[in-house]
Structures are given as structure tokens and as C-alpha cells.
Amino acid sequence: MNLGCGNGPQAVFKYRPTTDDLIPEANKAVTKTLTDDFGTPEALVAWERFPINYGGVKGTVASTEGPSGSITVALEGDSSKISKNASLLWVSGSQAGGKSAETNVKGFNVETKTLQLASGSSTPSVGDRFVVGFGEDMQLGRVVYMKNCMHCHGVTGDGNGPTGKFLNPRPRDYRNGKFKFTSTQSQEKATRDDLHRIIQYGIPGTYMPSFLLLGERETTAVVEYVRWLAIRGEFEKRFVEELTNDYSQTAIKDSTDKAEKSYLEKKKNKEEAEKPLNLSKAIKAAGTAFKKYVDDKELDGAVEETANLLASAWTQAETPEVLIIPTSQRVEDTLESRERGRLLYMSNTTKCYTCHGPTGRGDGAATEDFWDKPGTSVKYPNRGLHDEWGNPLKPRNLTSGQYRGGRRPLDLFRRIRAGIKGTPMPAFGDTVLKEPQVWDIVNYVMSLPYQPKQPTAVKHPAEVVANNEEKPAN
Amino acid sequence: MHWWFPGDGNAYSTLGGKIDDLFYLILVIVSVTFVGTSAALGYALWRGASIKSDEKVWFSHGSHSLEVIWTIVPSAVLLFIALYQLDVWAEYRMKGFAKEKDGSPKVITVVAEVTARQFEWRIRYPANGKPLKPTPQPDDIYSVNELHVPTGGLVSITLRTDDVQHAFFVPMLRVKQDAVPGKMIPVWFDATMPGKYEMLCAELCGWGHYKMKAMLVAQSADDFEAWKDKASAEQFDDGYRKPAE
Ligand SMILES: [Cu+2]
Numbered sequence: 001m002n003l004g005c006g007n008g009p010q011a012v013f014k015y016r017p018t019t020d021d022l023i024p025e026a027n028k029a030v031t032k033t034l035t036d037d038f039g040t041p042e043a044l045v046a047w048e049r050f051p052i053n054y055g056g057v058k059g060t061v062a063s064t065e066g067p068s069g070s071i072t073v074a075l076e077g078d079s080s081k082i083s084k085n086a087s088l089l090w091v092s093g094s095q096a097g098g099k100s101a102e103t104n105v106k107g108f109n110v111e112t113k114t115l116q117l118a119s120g121s122s123t124p125s126v127g128d129r130f131v132v133g134f135g136e137d138m139q140l141g142r143v144v145y146m147k148n149c150m151h152c153h154g155v156t157g158d159g160n161g162p163t164g165k166f167l168n169p170r171p172r173d174y175r176n177g178k179f180k181f182t183s184t185q186s187q188e189k190a191t192r193d194d195l196h197r198i199i200q201y202g203i204p205g206t207y208m209p210s211f212l213l214l215g216e217r218e219t220t221a222v223v224e225y226v227r228w229l230a231i232r233g234e235f236e237k238r239f240v241e242e243l244t245n246d247y248s249q250t251a252i253k254d255s256t257d258k259a260e261k262s263y264l265e266k267k268k269n270k271e272e273a274e275k276p277l278n279l280s281k282a283i284k285a286a287g288t289a290f291k292k293y294v295d296d297k298e299l300d301g302a303v304e305e306t307a308n309l310l311a312s313a314w315t316q317a318e319t320p321e322v323l324i325i326p327t328s329q330r331v332e333d334t335l336e337s338r339e340r341g342r343l344l345y346m347s348n349t350t351k352c353y354t355c356h357g358p359t360g361r362g363d364g365a366a367t368e369d370f371w372d373k374p375g376t377s378v379k380y381p382n383r384g385l386h387d388e389w390g391n392p393l394k395p396r397n398l399t400s401g402q403y404r405g406g407r408r409p410l411d412l413f414r415r416i417r418a419g420i421k422g423t424p425m426p427a428f429g430d431t432v433l434k435e436p437q438v439w440d441i442v443n444y445v446m447s448l449p450y451q452p453k454q455p456t457a458v459k460h461p462a463e464v465v466a467n468n469e470e471k472p473a474n
Numbered sequence: 475m476h477w478w479f480p481g482d483g484n485a486y487s488t489l490g491g492k493i494d495d496l497f498y499l500i501l502v503i504v505s506v507t508f509v510g511t512s513a514a515l516g517y518a519l520w521r522g523a524s525i526k527s528d529e530k531v532w533f534s535h536g537s538h539s540l541e542v543i544w545t546i547v548p549s550a551v552l553l554f555i556a557l558y559q560l561d562v563w564a565e566y567r568m569k570g571f572a573k574e575k576d577g578s579p580k581v582i583t584v585v586a587e588v589t590a591r592q593f594e595w596r597i598r599y600p601a602n603g604k605p606l607k608p609t610p611q612p613d614d615i616y617s618v619n620e621l622h623v624p625t626g627g628l629v630s631i632t633l634r635t636d637d638v639q640h641a642f643f644v645p646m647l648r649v650k651q652d653a654v655p656g657k658m659i660p661v662w663f664d665a666t667m668p669g670k671y672e673m674l675c676a677e678l679c680g681w682g683h684y685k686m687k688a689m690l691v692a693q694s695a696d697d698f699e700a701w702k703d704k705a706s707a708e709q710f711d712d713g714y715r716k717p718a719e
Contacts, residue, residue, distance in 0.1 A: 148685075163681070201618055202594060209594045209685060212619040330712035401610055410713030439712075450612050 011041035011146070011155045013232070016175070018240045018248065025287045026247035029294065030240060033303055038232045041155055044142060046135050049307050051315045052228050055137025055221070057081050058091075061128045062113070069106070069117045071124065082108045086133040088117065093128030105132060141225030144218045148211065149226075157229030159389070167207045170391050174226060175233025177310070178388065178422040181405030183324060186418040186427035189317035195223045197406070205402040231310050238309070242302045247290055249283065256282045324414045331439035333446070341444025344437055350428065352441075355385070360398035360448045366424075367395065388422035395425070401449030412442045480645035486667050486692075490648035492562045499558070503551060570630065570662045582662050585623050587632045590640035590653045590675065593682035595619050602702050606632065608658070615705045619688035621673060623665060624698035630662040643676035644690050650676055665692035 019030055039045030046054040057077035064071050075082075086105045090096045106116040115132075124130075146155075152171040154161040159173035172179065179190035181198060199219055202210035211219065245251055259276035266273035277285060293299055316322060331337050345352040345360075357363040370379045371386060380386055387393045396404075405411050405420070416438050419427030428438070476483030476494070485491050525531065534540060574580055584606045587598045597620070600606040601613040623629045633642050635653040642661060643650045649663045665671070675686035693701060 204596065204618075207592070209682070210618040213687060213689060326712060326714045329714045407616065408709060408711045408713070410711050413713065446612070449610065 011150075013038070013041060014154075014156045014158060014160075016236060016240060018244055019236060021248045021250055022240065022243060023247050023249060023252070023283050023286050023290065025290045026243050029290075029299060030236070030243070033239070034232070034236055037303075038228075038235075041142070041146075044135070044138055046138055047307075050228070050231050050311050051318070052231070053137055053220075053224050054135045055140070055224075056089075056131040056134035058129065058131050061093075061124050061126050061130070064123055064126060066114065068123070070114050071117065072113050073115050073130075074113070079108065079110055079113075081136075082115075082132050084108075086136075088115075089131045089134045090124065091129040091131060093124050095124055095128070137221045137224060138228070140218065141221035141223075141228075144214070144222040145225045145229075148214070149222065152207070157226070157233055169206050169393070170389070171208070173233075173389050174230040175237060176388060176422065177230045177234030177237075177313075179230075180420045180422055181411075181415075182418065182421060183414055184317055184322045184418065185324060186421065186429070188322045189313050191317050191323070192223055192227070195226055196220070199223065199226075201406075203404045205400075205404055227314065231314065235306055235310060238306045239302060242306070246293075247286055252282050252286055253279055324417050326410070326413055326435060326439075328435050328439075330409050330413075331436050331443060333443045337440050338444045338447050340437070341440035341442070344433070344441050345444055349432060350441070355395035355424070356398055357395075360445070362395045362397035364395060371424075385424045387424075393423055398445055398448045399451070409439075409442050409446065412445060413438055416441060481672070485646070485648050486669065486671065487647040487649065487664050488666060489562065489565055489663065490646075492565075493648045496559050496562060500555065503555070570628070570660065580628070582628045582630045583624065584660075585629045585631060586621065587634060587658075588621060588642060588653075589634045589636055590642065590679075590686070591636035592638065592680050593675075593685040595621065595673070595686065595688045596636075597621050599702060599705075601706060602699055608632075613706070615702055615709060617705065620691060621688065622691045622693060622698060622701055624695040625665045625668050625692045626695060628662050628664050630660050633659040633661050638679050639677050640675045640679045640686065641677035643674045644671050645674070646671045647690070652677060665690075668692050668694055668697070 013034070015031060015034075019027060022030060037045060037047050046052070048054075057075055057079065059073045059075040059077075062072045062074045066072065082105065084105065084107060088103050088105050104118040106118055108115050145153075149161075151161045151163045152167065153159055153174070154164060154171075157174035159171040161171065164171045177189065179194065179198075181203070182188070182190040182194045184191060184194075196219060198208070199211050199214070199222065201212065202208050214222070256276060256279050263273050263276050276282075344350055345356075346358065353364055355362075355364040355366045357367075367384045370383055372379055373386075373390070374388060380390075380392075382392060385393050385395065396402075401407075403411060405415055415425070416428050416433070417430065419425050433441070479485075479494070485494050570580060570582055572580065585599060587606060589596045589598070595618065597617045598606075598610060599615040599617070599622075600611065601615060604611070604613070621631070623631075631642075633651055633653045634657070635655055637655070639655065640653040641650060642653060644663070647663055647665060649661065651659060651661045653659065669692055671690040671692065673688040673690040675683060677683075679686070691701075
């Protein structure tokens with residue numbers, strides 16, 4: 001029976017438009033790489049290269065004496081996590097790799113530390129390493145994600161779930177590998193703790209809800225899954241960016257069009273010129289070139305390079321050095337401190353007021369301008385700021401007292417130090433503003449929601465200047 | 475006996491027990507009525523089918539005394555229920571506004587402002603030792619999907635909604651109140667035992683209605699204060715840690 005709630009469409013990882021734009025040979029290579037290395041939503045592939053906790057208990061064979069199929073082991077994790085019929089993957093030794101890498105656990109005796117392997121599996125040797133239940137956390141993460149997050153963030157993590165279209169701000173598209181509210185320096189990735197916090201407490205003032213009651217295991221698992229989706233997405237993005245210039249249909253069309261134009265130009269001037277390839281021939285030629293690119297192992301090189309870059313970036317995010325931690329206490333929240341903060345806010349060192357407005361209502365002059373799309377000279381069709389995902393974005397109304405990245409003074413300190421990643425809200429680093437100055441601004445910003453509402457209390461500096469000039473010379 | 479009630483079946487508020495008693499009273503009344511009318515109906519069917527052809531039927535339609543009886547009896551029952559529950563209703567919705575018998579104002583701790591929104595509960599507490607103000611204050615404490623209240627006395631929350639209609643529902647305390655846009659509704663209750671109680675939205679408020687599951691944490695007054703201090707310290711954390719000497 002299938003009343004109303006059917007099984008729905010099959011979950012698939014979608015590709016970026018730039019991937020679809022590649023010539024067929026390149027497109028095939030990219031999609032094959034992605035499927036081989038990341039799998040499909042139904043059959044995930046855990047690429048061990050990346051710093052993701054896929055789950056499972058690692059161990060080493062301590063002794064193989066005893067009844068056949070049973071081995072004594074030394075485990076490096078919680079033995080209670082070993083369930084019957086869990087799969088066992090050989091990581092080193094004669095059985096590692098290849099088809100026989102996986103066997104099933106028939107049982108585990110906690111006292112004697114003996115693992116009973118499924119019959120028919122050949123005996124390993126002492127010192128071989130293995131993982132029991134590899135990928136279990138990843139699978140839990142996927143289940144939690146599909147149940148709670150997918151309808152907003154999408155199967156692929158592109159922020160395009162069925163509900164996503166109707167939300168403002170739009171759900172985060174993880175595929176740029178970028179998260180907004182982090183504790184790390186401006187060029188760094190988000191930490192596990194950052195994502196954990198966001199998932200637990202939600203993002204006030206947006207549709208990202210709090211998942212406080214999700215359970216610790218589930219939350220940890222979904223954090224890993226989100227990181228994995230972010231890595232998968234950014235891998236695709238960067239990998240395709242490598243190929244776009246030479247092997248995308250748009251690029252090839254552009255260059256043939258250009259060649260055609262200059263050919264016609266030259267002909268008109270009666271100069272000597274060779275007729276350029278037409279589009280379909282050019283695409284064929286690019287296909288041949290791509291084959292060479294593959295044969296020269298350059299494609300493998302690109303995969304390798306992208307994977308390295310991402311693996312090290314996400315590993316680095318977990319190191320203490322990249323965290324933003326104040327080296328001094330918050331400056332005491334006095335009226336003087338707030339006034340110093342206000343002057344900095346209104347200064348041209350920070351230009352906070354150009355976006356957040358002279359009274360902090362998020363109505364600065366920048367919201368009236370037309371801005372360029374990043375990396376181009378094309379302007380957005382509508383006024384105001386946009387984030388890196390192309391969504392319109394208002395500077396925060398600082399009088400509302402709502403802070404999406406958390407309301408601790410520490411959170412605001414980090415927002416000012418590292419900016420809000422992927423948005424025009426700039427990072428002020430530690431050179432432009434000294435630490436006490438950042439604290440002064442924090443004190444000022446935190447006082448804004450509680451100011452008596454006087455719209456004319458603070459004047460835009462430009463207005464002040466204008467007024468002075470207008471004064472009649474006595 | 476209470477196995478069909480939420481949680482372990484017991485009501486963990488003073489008023490909850492009385493609400494359960496009312497429930498049982500009404501259950502008994504409707505059960506007796508149901509069984510009685512079913513029996514009467516069954517008897518009428520059986521009697522009608524087994525009547526001999528030469529027997530004279532009793533034609534009851536239009537019987538004045540019967541009409542009077544079944545108007546008066548249910549009315550009396552309903553009136554009885556209306557009067558009998560008056561006290562519980564007054565205690566739940568009215569007495570918080572009234573003074574104690576000796577003229578002193580009622581002691582109700584206003585613990586927090588609870589704002590429902592699609593699809594979560596955002597909660598604002600006054601700092602320890604301060605009263606809750608209608609507008610946010612710099613030292614207010616915030617939590618989400620977790621409402622802490624002290625046990626051992628009436629507490630009150632101010633219920634609001636940011637968007638559509640929701641309903642604040644704590645089944646194990648037998649508390650339920652709609653949150654209506656534009657209104658600040660005081661809801662008072664007590665929790666007799668420290669513990670964690672499920673807190674839900676009981677008004678279909680949109681596609682994510684089912685997500686509005688939260689937790690009410692009842693703690694002794696001391697624990698409650700300690701929790702607020704801890705939450706406040708966390709909320710005003712500046713991240714600075716003295717380096718180890
Ligand atoms: Cu609701």
C-alpha cells in the first residue's frame with residue numbers, strides 16, 4: 001500500500017553546474033572519481049585520506065593460538081562497541097586490501113579478548129592490524145542527517161533541500177568547505193566543536209533550529225557527516241576548477257567564438273589567416289587533449305593535490321594554533337570603554353558604520369550600493385551586500401541583541417578577529433586592531449541593544465561634516 | 475493504575491493530581507452513561523425483536539416525563555462537573571492574579587520568558603536575584619530547548635510566540651497553554667520532584683511541529699541558582715584563561 005507517503009525519489013548526490021558543463025570525457029572522469037572516492041548516498045565510500053572519524057574500533061592481533069577462527073586481540077577503543085556480525089577490515093598484514101579484506105565477527109569474549117571470526121576466513125598473523133565496524137559512525141551520521149537536516153541542507157549538502165528554497169537566509173551550502181561562525185583564524189576551516197555548537201544551539205534569528213536533544217552520539221556522528229559532505233563538495237569544486245579552463249564547454253565555446261571573430265576580422269583586412277576549428281571539432285580536439293592529460297597522469301595528480309590540500313586544511317583546523325583565544329581579559333565594560341569602542345566603530349579604520357549603520361541598525365551606506373560578484377566585474381542585480389554563495393545578506397542589526405554565532409563576548413571577539421567567513425564582514429586580524437581595542441568594540445556592540453532608542457543620537461560623520469560646511473560664515 | 479498517562483503515569487505537580495482526579499471522575503460518568511445507554515439500546519432491540527404479534531407496543535415518542543428526565547439528568551451532571559471543576563480551573567488560570575486569603579500577594583517566582591518559534595523554544599531568564607523584565611536586559615541568561623525551573627513552590631513563565639500559534643505542553647506536569655501571537659501569557663505551575671520532563675508543542679504550527687520537543691529541568695532552588703550562575707558564567711565567557719605558571 002502506498003498512501004501519500006511513498007518512498008520518495010531515490011537519494012542522489014547532485015553535481016555542480018560546472019561539472020555538468022565539462023566536455024563528456026572530462027565529465028565522466030570527474031563523476032567517476034567522485035563516485036569511486038565518495039560513493040553514493042546509499043553506498044558511502046570512506047576515503048581514509050581525510051581526517052574524518054568514520055567510526056569503528058581499531059586493534060592488533062596479539063595471538064592466533066587457540067581454536068581455528070578465533071584470535072586474541074589488543075583493542076584501542078571501547079570493546080562494548082563491537083557487535084555481532086560487525087564487519088572486520090584488515091588494515092595491515094597479508095590480508096589487507098583486496099577482496100578478502102573484510103570478514104565478519106561471529107562473537108567477542110570481553111574477558112579473554114578473543115574474537116571469533118566467521119568460518120572460512122583464513123587466519124591472520126600476529127601483529128596484523130584491523131578495524132571492527134569501520135564506517136559505523138558515518139552511517140549513523142547519514143541516518144541522522146537524512147532524518148533531520150536533509151530537507152533543508154539537501155542530500156548533497158548544497159542547501160537545496162525541498163524546504164531550503166523557502167528560507168531566508170538560505171540553509172548553508174557546505175560545498176564551499178566554508179562555515180560562517182567559527183572559532184578559527186579567518187583562512188581556516190571550522191572545528192568539530194564549532195559545528196557541534198551550531199547543531200546543539202541552532203542559529204538564532206534563522207531557520208537553523210536547535211538540536212539539543214539529539215543525543216551526544218548522534219550529534220558527533222552528524223558533525224562528521226557534515227564535515228565529510230563539506231570535503232566532498234569542496235573536492236568537486238576545486239577539482240573541476242582545475243579542468244574548467246581547458247575542458248568546459250563554455251570555455252571552449254568562448255575561445256572558438258573569439259578565434260572565429262579574429263579570423264573574420266583578419267579576412268576583412270585581407271590578411272592571411274587560418275580558419276579556426278568549429279565548436280564540435282574543438283570539443284573533439286579537447287577530448288583528445290584530455291585523453292593525453294589522463295595518460296600523462298595529470299588527472300591523478302590533480303586528484304592527489306586536491307585531496308592533500310583538503311586533508312591538511314581540515315587537519316589543521318583541529319590544531320590549537322589556529323584557534324582564536326584572547327590573550328587578555330575582556331576590558332572592563334565601562335562607559336569609557338564603550339565610548340572608545342564607539343569611536344572605533346565610527347572610524348575609518350574599521351568602517352563598521354558603513355555596513356552596520358551609524359546607529360547599529362544594519363542600515364549603513366553599503367546596503368544601498370551595487371556590489372560586484374566576487375572575482376568578476378559583473379554587478380549583482382540588486383542593491384546591498386551578498387555572501388559568497390550569492391545570497392543577499394543584510395549586515396546585522398546590532399540593536400536586536402541577536403547574535404547568530406553566539407552571544408558570548410568571546411564569540412563577538414572572534415567575529416571581529418576572523419570576520420564572518422564567506423561574507424563581506426571583514427576580518428580585522430591582530431594588526432589593524434589591538435586586543436584591548438577589540439574588547440572596547442565588543443563592549444560597545446554589546447551595549448547597543450540596551451541603548452535608549454534615539455534615532456538621532458549618533459550622526460553619520462559625513463552628515464556632521466556637511467552640516468559644518470553649511471554653517472554660514474558668521 | 476495510571477499506566478496510560480504520560481511518563482510513568484504520575485502527575486509531578488500539585489494541581490496535576492487534581493486534574494487527574496477530574497479526568498477519572500469524567501471517565502466514570504461517561505463510562506456509566508455509555509454502558510447504561512448501550513444496555514438500554516440493546517434491551518430495546520431485543521425487546522422489539524422478540525415481541526409477539528398480538529402484543530401491544532408501548533409507544534414512548536412524545537412522552538413528556540421522559541423528555542424532562544433526559545433533559546434534567548444530563549444538565550444536572552454537566553452542571554455538577556462545571557461547578558466541581560471550578561476550583562481547579564480557578565487555580566490553574568485565575569488564582570495567580572488574586573491575593574492570598576490573608577491579603578498578602580501570592581508568591582509566584584517568575585522564572586523566565588519562553589518564546590516559541592518555528593521550530594524551537596528560546597528562553598530568557600533574569601540574572602540571579604533580579605526580577606524578569608518585559609524587555610531584554612544586559613545580564614539576562616539565555617537557553618534554548620531547555621527550561622530550568624526551581625521545585626517547591628509556584629513558578630510562572632511568560633509565554634510568547636515569535637510567529638504562529640504554538641502551545642506549551644508539559645504532559646508530566648499536566649500543564650498546557652496556547653502561545654498566541656502578540657500576547658504575553660503568564661503560565662504558572664509547580665514541579666513537585668526534581669527531574670527532567672518532556673516539553674512539547676501541542677499546536678500544529680507548521681511542517682516542523684514535531685521538532686519542537688524540548689526538556690523541562692526541575693531542580694531544587696539551590697541547584698537552580700547554581701545552574702543560573704554557571705550558565706551566566708558561560709554566557710559571559712571572554713575566553714581568556716590564565717596561563718599556567
Ligand atoms: Cu509549535
